[in-house]
Amino acid sequence: MSAAGRLAKAKRQMAKLRALHPRIGEDVQARREFIDLAEDCLVTLRSVPDHRLQEASDKYGLGIDFTVRLFERTYRKKAANNQSALDYVDWHGTEQKQIETTSTYGLPLGRRDLVVHRTETHLNPVFKVVLHSTAPPEPPHWSFPEIPHRDALQVLEELLARMERFVVDSDARL
Numbered sequence: 012m013s014a015a016g017r018l019a020k021a022k023r024q025m026a027k028l029r030a031l032h033p034r035i036g037e038d039v040q041a042r043r044e045f046i047d048l049a050e051d052c053l054v055t056l057r058s059v060p061d062h063r064l065q066e067a068s069d070k071y072g073l074g075i076d077f078t079v080r081l082f083e084r085t086y087r088k089k090a091a092n093n094q095s096a097l098d099y100v101d102w103h104g105t106e107q108k109q110i111e112t113t114s115t116y117g118l119p120l121g122r123r124d125l126v127v128h129r130t131e132t133h134l135n136p137v138f139k140v141v142l143h144s145t146a147p148p149e150p151p152h153w154s155f156p157e158i159p160h161r162d163a164l165q166v167l168e169e170l171l172a173r174m175e176r177f178v179v180d181s182d183a184r185l
Contacts, residue, residue: 013062013066014059014060014062014063014066014178014181015178016062017055017056017058017059017062018059018171018174018175018178020055021052021055021056021059021171021174022171024048024051024052024055025052025167025168025171027048028045028048028049028052028164028167029164031044031045031048032045032164035134035153036136036153042134042153045134045153045163046132046134049132049163049167050132052167052171053119053167053170056167056170056171056174059174059177059178060103060106060107060110060174060177061081063103063177063178063181064081064083064086064100064103065081066185067086067096067099067100067103067181067185068081068086068089068096070185071090071093071095071096071099073086073089073090073093073096074089075089083100083103083104086100087100098184099181099184099185102181102184103181106177106180106181110173110174110177114158115166115169115170115173116169116170116173119155119157119158119166119167119170132155134153134154134155134163136152136153154166
C-alpha cells in the first residue's frame, strides 16, 4: 500500500472515530471501540513516512528489497551515488524528526509505540468545573494519558492533517 493508501485508510478510521465520539461518555462499548480504532489509526498514521520512503526508493531505482528493513541508513547506503535520492532522504529525515519531536504529533506517536510494544490505551475523562454558574456543565472530553488537556479525537485529527501535509510536501520533492 502507498502512503496515499495509508492516508485513505486513516481517513476511513477517522470517520468511524467521529461517529463513535459523541457516545464514548455514556457507552462503555463505544469507548472501547473508540480506543481500539484510535490505536489502529495511530499505527496507520505512523506508517505513512515509511511507505513514502519505500516509494522514494522505488522512484530512484534503489532496489531495496521488501525483505530488507528500510531504515534511513539502508536508504542512504543504496543512494550513495544518487544525489536526488540523497536530497530526498535528507528532507524526509528532517521532516520525520520534526513530526516525532513535537508534543502535538510526537506524543500520540509515542502512544502508538506503547500500544504496539507494551500496554493498552486508556482514555481519561477531563471535566471542567465552574463554580457559581447558571450554565449547564460541559460534558467531559476524553484524552490520552500523555495529553490530558486535549481531546483524543482532536489530537488524531491534527495528526492526520500533519501526515497529509507530509505527503503533499514529499510529492513536491519526488
